[in-house]
Amino acid sequence: MSVLDSDADPFPRRCLFAADFFMTPLASKPSAMTPHVTPRRFREPHCLPVRFLTPNSAGQTSGVRADCSRWVVWFFCFAGLVLCGCSDPGRDTYPVSGLVRFPDGTVLRDGSVEFEIIGRKPAVTATGQIGPDGTFTLGTFAADDGALAGRHRVAVVSNYVIGTGAERPGMIPETKLDPRYRSFDSSGITLEVEPAENQIVIDVEFAP
Numbered sequence: 059m060s061v062l063d064s065d066a067d068p069f070p071r072r073c074l075f076a077a078d079f080f081m082t083p084l085a086s087k088p089s090a091m092t093p094h095v096t097p098r099r100f101r102e103p104h105c106l107p108v109r110f111l112t113p114n115s116a117g118q119t120s121g122v123r124a125d126c127s128r129w130v131v132w133f134f135c136f137a138g139l140v141l142c143g144c145s146d147p148g149r150d151t152y153p154v155s156g157l158v159r160f161p162d163g164t165v166l167r168d169g170s171v172e173f174e175i176i177g178r179k180p181a182v183t184a185t186g187q188i189g190p191d192g193t194f195t196l197g198t199f200a201a202d203d204g205a206l207a208g209r210h211r212v213a214v215v216s217n218y219v220i221g222t223g224a225e226r227p228g229m230i231p232e233t234k235l236d237p238r239y240r241s242f243d244s245s246g247i248t249l250e251v252e253p254a255e256n257q258i259v260i261d262v263e264f265a266p
Contacts, residue, residue, distance in 0.1 A: 152255065168216055169215050213241060
C-alpha cells in the first residue's frame with residue numbers, strides 16, 4: 059500500500075500534493091491531482107504597460123515602456139507645433155529687382171534704392187545697390203532676399219561723380235539726380251510690392 063492510499067495520516071498526502079503543484083512545469087498537461095491553476099507569481103501582469111524590445115549599442119535588448127514611447131511621440135508633436143507657430147509671417151519677403159531711369163531713357167549708373175513699408179512700426183527698410191546698367195536688387199533681412207509685401211515709400215540716393223564729359227573725351231555726360239529723391243518724405247514715390255516676383259521701374263528726374 060502506498061503512502062497515498064494510507065488513511066492513517068493525511069499529512070504526507072498534503073506534502074506530496076504541494077510538491078507536485080510547484081514542481082509541475084507550467085506547459086505540461088495537468089494531472090488529476092494537480093488543478094490547472096497558474097501560480098500567482100507567474101500570472102501575466104495585465105496592469106503593466108507593454109514593453110518593446112530594442113537593441114542597444116552592445117547588441118543587447120532593453121525594454122522600453124510603451125507609455126514612455128507614447129509620451130516621447132507627443133512631446134515631439136508638441137515641439138513641432140510650437141516651432142511652426144513661432145515662424146513670423148511678418149518676415150516673409152518677395153524678390154524685387156528693377157531699373158532706375160531718367161525721362162530721356164538714360165539710367166542712373168550708381169547709388170542705392172531704399173524701400174520702406176508703409177504702416178509698420180518699427181519701420182522695415184529694404185535696400186539695393188544700383189549697378190552700372192541702372193539695375194538693382196532689394197534685400198531686407200539678407201542680401202537680395204527681397205522686400206515685404208505691401209505699399210512702400212521709395213528713396214533713391216546717388217553720389218555719382220558728376221561731369222560734363224568734356225574732361226573725358228568720348229564719354230557720355232552724366233546727369234545729376236534731383237536731391238529730393240534722397241528722402242522718403244520728399245521723393246513722392248510709392249510703389250507696391252506684390253507677394254510674388256516683382257520687376258519695378260523707378261522713374262526719376264534731373265536736378266533743376
